[in-house]
Amino acid sequence: MSIVRGSIVRAKAGREKDNFFVVLGVESGYAYIADGRTRRLEKPKKKKLIHLAPANKVYEGSIETNPQIKRILNDFKNGG
Numbered sequence: 001m002s003i004v005r006g007s008i009v010r011a012k013a014g015r016e017k018d019n020f021f022v023v024l025g026v027e028s029g030y031a032y033i034a035d036g037r038t039r040r041l042e043k044p045k046k047k048k049l050i051h052l053a054p055a056n057k058v059y060e061g062s063i064e065t066n067p068q069i070k071r072i073l074n075d076f077k078n079g080g
Helices: 066-077
Strands: 007-011 020-027 030-034 045-048 052-058
Touching: 007 030, 007 066, 020 052, 020 066
Parallel strands: none
Antiparallel strands: 007 020, 007 052, 020 030, 030 045
């Protein structure tokens, strides 16, 4: 599965290893990720695609607020 905007991914390397994030954008081998808590929408983390593992779930809709990102990730972690 490829990584696109709205994908839920798990970090495979770095300080964020094993944490889940939502992809805000993809650009030439990098993804911009946020979790709504430590990595907020205003300042997403730029991470190489090879350091991310897709979680086979894509959020279909606009991503506009940090509480919305938290809700998306909580629903994913709780099996929703």
